[in-house]
Amino acid sequence: MNKYPYLLLTLFLIIIHPLSAGAQDQALADSLITVLNTQNNLSDLDKYxxxxxxxQASVNSNTRIEYSTRAINIAKEKNLDVTYQTALVHLGIGHRQKGELVKAVEIFFQAAxxxxxLGKKGSLAAxxxxxxxxxxxxxHHLHSIKYYHMAIGIFREEKDTVRxxxxxxxxxxxxxxxNKPDSALIPTLEAETMFRAVGFEQGVAYALGNSGLMYAALQQDRKAENKLKEAIAILEKLHDEYAITEYLIEIAAIYQSRQEYSRALSYAKQxxxxxxxxKYMxxxxxxxxxLSEIHAAMGQHNExxxxxKKHNTYRDSLINEEAIRKMADLRTDYELAQKQADIDRLEVEKNNQQLMLAALLITLLLGSAVIFLLIKYNRGKKRANVLLAKxxxxxxxxxxxxxxxxHTRSKLFSIISHDLRGPVNSFNGxxxxxxxxxxxxxxxxxxEISQYIDSSASELSSLLDNLLSWSVSQRGEFPYKPEKVFLKPLTAEILGIFKxxxxxxxxxxxxxxxxxxxxxxxxNSLLTVLRNLTSNALKFTKEGGSVQITAAAKGAFAEIKVTDTGIGVSKKQLESLSDFNEEKRTWGTAGEKGxxxxxxxxxxxxxxxxxxxxxxxxxxxxxxxCITLPLYDAARHAKVQNMKNS
Structure with missing residues (x-):
């Protein structure tokens, strides 16, 4: 039994930075090569x-090509039960890294x-x-964007967040x-958010680095430099030289634009x-x-x-008419093959559908009479059931x-019988x-009697107002018409009522x-709230005490406080203050009913x-x-925002 299988199980195929695929980690690749060279009793599956x-882990293009080829060959020769086509993808990546683009795209179409x-949607999208x-x-920007969108659509369907x-x-x-950096930032920032959500450090590094490239294109150099350096710091720990290479070149461009040529030259050389x-062509x-541009700016014309000359050589090796034609032919052949396969599949489906249609027609003819009777019966029954349900x-x-x-009537009668009798009897006496x-x-x-008359009349008026408001609210008919209400005039009115x-x-x-x-x-409802709070405060405050109404703005709300120096409320009573129970009565400091x-x-x-x-x-x-209510300006702003969003 191989003692290293856990190393193999931790590796999985993903598509990351535009310059790499798979979880690239050269240190891991070197460790696995050591395992391969020191273990003599490996099975064919272990070797694959x-x-x-x-x-998958190697950064070096030649190493990637060599071991991808080995994996494909051993899978075919030993007839292993593995999906060796994923190794085919890595073979294409190796050729692409070397600049052999025609070979690479041919391999990718073959794998697709x-x-x-095989029906492997995720691998097809990759x-x-x-x-x-x-x-x-x-x-080939338009073709590139087309295939990226095809891949994203499949990955979203598969709910594969990382891919x-x-x-x-x-x-x-x-x-x-x-040359569309604004459009580029949108998917890049979405990708960074998704990588952070799943804790994928390498993906976060690529997102940071790529956003740095985009900020550089937008001439936001400071922001670009910080993003690129942050990305490189993460990638150096992972030994991912592929991405580091491009980011170093881009930092050099930033320093070049600032005319800091020495620093630009250092990063470009790295x-x-x-x-x-x-061999990253x-x-x-x-x-x-x-490097040519920086040396020219520094007056070093030979360099x-x-x-x-080197630039022209590398450029010509990557882009030539024959390569472009071959890649276009490969794409055309692939798409034609796909269309032919679709035509063949549709032809088979058509024949199957014709057979199924004939069978269905026979079944329908035999069962039509029974179905008609059942439908007629069910319709009548359904109409009856609908009518009964309504x-x-x-x-x-x-x-x-x-x-x-x-229930409302019982409450009102109970209140009237117990509480209206008191003020009325007081008037009789x-x-x-x-x-x-x-x-x-x-x-x-x-x-002195006049004071008792005022007190009884005020008590009776307050009680009747509350009974009317409560009975209307219980029926759901209380008019709610919000508007801009200045608080100070309302409190002045309350002071006049209870003076x-x-x-x-x-x-x-x-x-x-x-x-x-x-x-x-x-x-109207706000006046009722203030009137009841002030009435209760006066009712339960002893002679010589004080009742104060204050207000202050707190963010988007106003805090209105009614404070008294009265007898206070017990902890048990506080827990049930909002519950209306006709048996729960209290008495004020001067014998008033509560x-x-x-x-x-x-x-x-x-x-x-x-x-x-x-x-x-x-x-x-x-x-x-303490009553907290929304301020007019904040509520109006929220309403405008809701209208814009809708």
């Missing part, structure tokens, strides 16, 4: 896996055809991506080569050395051109001329409405006292509200105005109700 993994026959990349190197991100990265690079060492072409829904709806109305004091001409007592009540209990009632606070709210319906309206109407209620209290010290 090692050949394939070395080809075999993947299609082959399309490599075809696109090879076309890019020949400046979608990798091919998006390639597509962005293609747009860059097509890129040229890596390209020469690994495309980069040898680019680096020699860059500039030598590198210019009637049932209508009855359920009416029952629920009646139950809600009955006060009436008798008035008659008595008039007969005795006791004017002092009559003056007499506060004076009677010797309570200091005041407000501190900025004049510029404008809310987006329904003014029904709880006012607080119910506070919570309901605040929610209706898209706000919230918070309560803090300490027994014996006081209570603060």
């Amino acid at each position: 896996n090692l050949y394939y993994s070395i080809a 055809e075999q993947f299609k026959q 082959a399309y991506a490599h075809i696109a990349q090879t076309y890019r190197m020949q400046n 979608v991100a990798s091919t998006l990265l390639n597509l962005g690079y293609q747009y860059l080569k097509f 890129g040229y050395a890596l390209a020469e060492n690994n 495309e980069f040898l072409r680019d680096a020699s051109q860059r 500039a001329f030598n590198f210019l 009637q049932k829904q209508e009855l359920e709806k009416q029952r629920n409405q009646l139950a809600a109305l009955d 006060i009436s008798s006292l008035i008659k008595h004091y008039i007969s005795t001409n006791d004017l002092i007592q009559l003056a 007499t009540m506060a004076h009677a209990k010797k309570i200091k009632l005041e407000s501190s509200v900025p004049a510029d606070i404008a809310l987006w709210a329904d003014s 029904l709880g319906i006012g607080l119910k309206l506070v919570f309901e109407f605040t929610r209706m105005n898209n706000g919230s209620v918070e309560v803090s209290s300490q027994e014996g010290i006081g209570t603060t109700f």
Whole structure:
């Protein structure tokens, strides 16, 4: 048994930076070569896996070609149960790295055809991506973009996040080569986000590097330099010289544009050395051109001329009419073969469909009578069921409405019987006292009686207002008409309403509200909220205490606080403040009744105005109700943004 199988299982095919494919890691490739050379009892399958993994991880083009060929040969000779076509893809990559583009694209089309026959969609998409990349190197931009989109469509269908991100990265690079850096950034940044989401460090490095190339094209040199250096730092740890080569050449171009020729020359030489060492023909072409321009700018004309000659040589080896014609012929042959295969498949499907149609016609003729009767019966039954279902829904709806109305009526009767009786009885008693004091001409007592009349009338008016508002809201008919409402006039109105009540209990009632606070709210329901909070605060505050209404803007909202120095609320009572229960009554410091319906309206109407209620209290010290409601300007801005988005 081979003791290294775990090394092989960790490797998988992906498409990454436009200049590489697979998880390139030269250190890993070297380690696997050591394993291959030191193990003598390897099975044929182990050898295939090692050949394939070395080809996949290697950065050197010759090494990739050698071990891809070995993997393909041993798979065919030993008839191994493996998909050796993936090794075929790496063979094409090796030839592409060497600048043998016609050979590379021929191999990629061959692999694509075999993947299609095997039904391996993911591998087919990978082959399309490599075809696109090879076309890019020949400046066939439209063909390249076409095959990248074909690959992305399949990867998205397969829900392969890493390959979608990798091919998006390639597509962005293609747009860059097509002189469309703005269009290039969109798929590149999407790819970086996807790589970071799955924690794929090498993919993040390529996305950073490619975005650096695009920022350089947009003449954002500082941003480009930072992105490229960040990418190189990651790739150096992974020994990925292929990508590092291009990024070094691009950094040289940035320093060249700044006329920092010494630094530009250093980076260009590093890129040229890596390209020469690994036989990267495309980069040898680019680096020699860059070195020629830098030497010329530095007045070193002999060196500039030598590198210019090298550039022309590398360029001509990559681009020539015969190579372009052969690649076009290969693409045409492949597409014609695909169309012929589609025609043959459609012909077979047509014959099968004709046979199936004949069988279906016979079956339909034999069963038509039975089907007709069944359809007729089912239609009648369905109509009856639909009618019954509608009637049932209508009855359920009416029952629920009646139950809600009955519940509301019971609540109202209970409230009226318990709470309206008190103020009315007070008026009866006060009436008798008035008659008595008039007969005795006791004017002092009559003056005191007037305070009781004010208190009873205020209590009765508040109760009736709350009952009306609550009953309407329970039926869902309370009018909600949000508008721009200035808070200061409302608080002034509240102070006017409760001025007499506060004076009677010797309570200091005041407000501190900025004049510029404008809310987006329904003014009627907001007035009800403030009236109930102020009424409760006065009701549960002893003589000599204070009640204060304050407000302040907090971001997109306003915080309105009603603070009293009253008797406070226990922790248990705080937990159930928003629950309306007719049995839960409290009494004010002067014997006033507390029904709880006012607080119910506070919570309901605040929610209706898209706000919230918070309560803090300490027994014996006081209570603060904090109402948070949206400011008018913020609400209007949010509404405009929603309209733009829609």
